[in-house]
Amino acid sequence: MESVELIYKAIYILVIFGLTLLIATYSTYAERKVAAFIQDRVGPNRAGPFGLLQPIADAGKMFFKEEFIPAKSNRLLFIIGPGVAMIVACMSSAVIPFGDTLIIDGRTIYLQAIEVNIGMLYIFGVVSLGVYGLMIGGWASNNKFSLLGAIRAASQNISYELAMGLSIIAILMMTGSLSLREIAAQQEGFNWNIWYQPLGFIIFLTCAFAETNRTPFDLPECETELIGGYHTEYSSMKLGLYLFAEYINIFVASAVISTLYFGAYNFPFMENLRSAISDPVLANNVVTLLGVGVMFAKIFFFIFFFMWVRWTLPRFRYDQLMKLGWQILIPLSILNVILTGGGILLFDRVKDYLF
Amino acid sequence: MTESLFYFLASLTLLCALMVVIAKNPVHSVLFLIITFFTISGHYILLNAQFLAAVNIIVYAGAIMVLFLFVIMFLNISKESEHKVKTSTLSKFAGTIAGGLLFVVLIAALKDTGVTGYSPDTYNSQVGMVENLGQVLFTQYLLPFELASVLFLVAMVGAVMLGKKETGEQHF
Structure with a gap:
């Protein structure tokens, strides 16, 4: 029993890992297609049907490019930097519930790699580590512009982490649990958190853009002010890993947004569907598999949303970014926490009064 | 299993903490300190205190050490300034004596203390x-x-x- 559980977990983690990498790979293709659509171009269409082999061609090109390490750089840290960025990006998808339970041969299987009762804190901790990859890489390059880019990235990430944490606190007050499986399970049917936390969602979304260094907050790699940001000196697949880590971060951010605010694997009328099928095991499995599909549909929508915003909005100025983070988002999220607390108290009173 | 894991983590913690002091480059010192925090979080997980482990990583590794790294990267831009710092023989002597005295005091304080055990019957493993x-x-x-x-x-x-x-x- 124990070893079977272990083997299942290992297979599941491998599948999630592979899926994360696959989705990140095809995000690069999707990004170029979306950009082309928005700018009225065709986009990549030479490699394979519809240009579907383009990411593989890109990766091949990256691997065959010259591997360049600056002469006066710190060699070890220069090599470790992209690896740290990549590992940290891959770590956070472990606690995300991609689906409810599957029942196979009477055994209940949770579609979640690891269930910890501090799931949200785990994600938050991993996100806060993401900045090390950039900082180590930027500093080890021994280049003024890399260092400036790294410093910018670090201060941006630290500033937006605060507002992000505060907006999550409002969710935690409502659900009363840090476990992502619990948070997902409480949004049964159409009872999604977005209906109760619209302000918190907007704050979280803005912070997610800033944490993943996406436009309009891609100041760490602002070409007009810095040459290329923290990865100025990087070439070949090391640069590829940095860019790839960004896409993995987008995938994870989309998954977290879907889980926290858009009901994870829940969809409207899932109870009706469950009761419509007579065999309870079959009903459970059908609902779960549909739920996994719905979860990925939500994730893909948010990945598309990230790209949509990138090709629509111009970049902020750095002082505007800092002002938005510290003077607008943090007070707003504190207000959101207070409103949520008041709402919970009021709801309890009204419930006592009515019933 | 748990015991060998503990000894592995403990030795790693001590090694990394030692490297913080020994490392020549201040940025390396900070990175070793970060690894030390990770291993300490590992100890918390072994003690079944997941919340403390997560908060330790978020607060220390995620926020405070980033600020440390920040400041040190700014200070370390010019490599020449490192060579100006010279420790005199007198301060080396003073440091050795002070450290030795601290060591003696610690031994004196710890030699009579025993580890209080716990009774497995009444101990609640979910306490953390x-x-x-x-x-x-x-x-x-x-x-x-x-x-x-x-x-x-x-x-x-x-x-x-x-x-x-x-x-x-x-x-x-």
Whole structure:
């Protein structure tokens, strides 16, 4: 029993890992297609049907490019930097519930790699580590512009982490649990958190853009002010890993947004569907598999949303970014926490009064 | 299994903590300190205190050490300044004597203490979980907890006061 559980977990983690990498790979293709659509171009269409082999061609090109390490750089840290960025990006998808339970041969299987009762804190901790990859890489390059880019990235990430944490606190007050499986399970049917936390969602979304260094907050790699940001000196697949880590971060951010605010694997009328099928095991499995599909549909929508915003909005100025983070988002999220607390108290009173 | 894991983690912690002191490059010192925090979080997980482990990583590795790295990267831009710092023989002697005295005091303090055991029957293994920790913090230790939060507030106000531009100061 124990070893079977272990083997299942290992297979599941491998599948999630592979899926994360696959989705990140095809995000690069999707990004170029979306950009082309928005700018009225065709986009990549030479490699394979519809240009579907383009990411593989890109990766091949990256691997065959010259591997360049600056002469006066710190060699070890220069090599470790992209690896740290990549590992940290891959770590956070472990606690995300991609689906409810599957029942196979009477055994209940949770579609979640690891269930910890501090799931949200785990994600938050991993996100806060993401900045090390950039900082180590930027500093080890021994280049003024890399260092400036790294410093910018670090201060941006630290500033937006605060507002992000505060907006999550409002969710935690409502659900009363840090476990992502619990948070997902409480949004049964159409009872999604977005209906109760619209302000918190907007704050979280803005912070997610800033944490993943996406436009309009891609100041760490602002070409007009810095040459290329923290990865100025990087070439070949090391640069590829940095860019790839960004896409993995987008995938994870989309998954977290879907889980926290858009009901994870829940969809409207899932109870009706469950009761419509007579065999309870079959009903459970059908609902779960549909739920996994719905979860990925939500994730893909948010990945598309990230790209949509990138090709629509111009970049902020750095002082505007800092002002938005510290003077607008943090007070707003504190207000959101207070409103949520008041709402919970009021709801309890009204419930006592009515019933 | 748990015991060997503990010894592995403990030796790694000690090694990394030692490297913080020994490393020539201050940035390497900071990175070793970060690894030390990770191993300490590993110890917390071994003790079934997941909340402490996560908070340790978020607060120390995620926030404070980033600021450390920040400052040291700024200071370390010119490599020449490192060579100017020379320790005199006198300060080396003073350091050795002070460290030795501290060591003696520590041994004197620790030699008579024993490790208090726990009884497996009454021990609650869930004591380090979030719910239990929150219960204890907000009932039994409410006053110290709130006082600590006031302390943080004072520190924040102080930081804002220091960072504030005074009237007539040049705007860059």
